[in-house]
Amino acid sequence: MGAFDAIRPYDDAEVPAVLARLLSDPAFLDILTHFRFPRLAGAFGWLLKPLIARRLRKEFAGVSSVATLQDKVEYYVDRTIDRATDGVTYTGVEQLKAGSAYLFLANHRDIVMDPAFVNYAVYHAGLPTPRIAIGDNLLQKPFVSDMMRLNKSFIVHRSISGRREKLAAYQLLSAYINHSIRDDGTSIWIAQAEGRAKDGDDRTDSAILKMFHMSRKDEAFGAVIQSLNLIPVSISYEYDPCDQAKARELYIRASTGSYSKVPGEDDNSIALGITGYKGRVHINFAPPVTEYHEDTKQLAQAIDRQILAGYRLFPVHYLAYAMWDQQDTALAVPTADKLFPTDELARAQEEWQRRLEACPVEHRPYLVQQYAMPVRNQYQVKRQAEVA
CATH class of the missing domain: 3.40.1130 (Glycerol-3-phosphate (1)-acyltransferase)
Structure with a gap:
């Protein structure tokens, strides 16, 4: 047994046997069936799983290396x-x-x-x-x-x-x-x-x-x-x-x-x-x-x-930062409309609003934080670079 066998990836010699094991694993085939045919997997999973397995065996036949x-x-x-x-x-x-x-x-x-x-x-x-x-x-x-x-x-x-x-x-x-x-x-x-x-x-x-x-x-x-x-x-x-x-x-x-x-x-x-x-x-x-x-x-x-x-900061990050209650007032963070074209910003505002409305009110501060935090972090780095 090699020193790293307990944690290492499989090597080329192991690929065929592991592939064969995977393509015979009911749990793996079940996941693939639900992923590929989400609406049909429940009623017709018994029929679809063998078909998917057969197709994958054909597609991966002869594969004998990780590359x-x-x-x-x-x-x-x-x-x-x-x-x-x-x-x-x-x-x-x-x-x-x-x-x-x-x-x-x-x-x-x-x-x-x-x-x-x-x-x-x-x-x-x-x-x-x-x-x-x-x-x-x-x-x-x-x-x-x-x-x-x-x-x-x-x-x-x-x-x-x-x-x-x-x-x-x-x-x-x-x-x-x-x-x-x-x-x-x-x-x-x-x-x-x-x-x-x-x-x-x-x-x-x-x-x-x-x-x-x-x-x-x-x-x-x-x-x-x-x-x-x-x-x-x-x-x-x-x-x-x-x-x-x-x-x-x-x-x-x-x-x-x-x-x-x-x-x-x-x-x-x-x-x-x-x-x-x-x-x-x-x-x-x-x-x-x-x-x-x-x-x-x-x-x-x-x-x-x-x-x-x-x-990379996108419009949604600036939109979230504008409504965040933990803004760093010492940072010169511009508003989204100063950085992005009107049409790009409009699409972002629509998607951001959709996400806010889908989020329970009590959870929203944490949704805002996820998108706002990278703005504060990046502008703090910029400020530190300017001072140094």
Whole structure:
């Protein structure tokens, strides 16, 4: 057994057997049937599932490598993106070099689509896609684990409770990330913090940065980070399909002090995040972190500046900021009508109003916060740059 077998993605030799297992899994076929034929799946699922399985076996026959599988899957990813967005743009991808491996550290808003959009940008730039960090809390069904590990995902053990076990898990994760970049020459995608930024406040968790260094304790922290080609990535959604659910969770947390997920909640978030309307999407790749940073706090601040500054603000963000009760009066934030054409702003006002009306009154402050927070954050970064 290899050192990383418990967490690593599947390799090429494992692809045929895992594909065969997936295409025989009733739960996986049931999900596909409901996704492809939502109105017919209930009454005719018994008939549709074998037909879908037969078609997929034919389509994926002969697939014997992860790269070939991703080539096949890319058609479906592109089609899903076309259906659920008004276009995807990206900046900074031209700086990525063939033959180099990077540590993509990104803000986190959507469980599946965040790394999917980074993959989309890298793939269409003609470069190998990164390996993706995914929490084991999302892999409760065997077919989900198979599906994600086929697509170059590796497992982050978050459900471990014991201190010693947690330490060992993070040590292994650190070793794997360093091994992937330095020895395998394969890039990594990981979120800047555990869990999505449901309030729109994108901040890097110092514990994540500390983890990168754990397996190389005999080396200086700053030198380890420099060796990993760390690239801060900003992922911007014009509209978040899960914004109402996030507002509800934030309201319950604020009202009761805690929030407990119901069974299947993550599955629903994944499905809605993939298929729900996102408007425009933008991905910005900042330059690699080359400056020497003494500690995690200093590095986290530098990464935050890059991610917050690289976030693409759409009209809806300014509309939300204008009605937010936590505006920073020291910031010179212009109104939306000063920045966007009349027709673009009118469309945004209509969609924003629709979302507000669909949100229970008591949840609305948290919906507004999600869209307003990136405005305050970005203009604070701009002000700090002007003062420095």
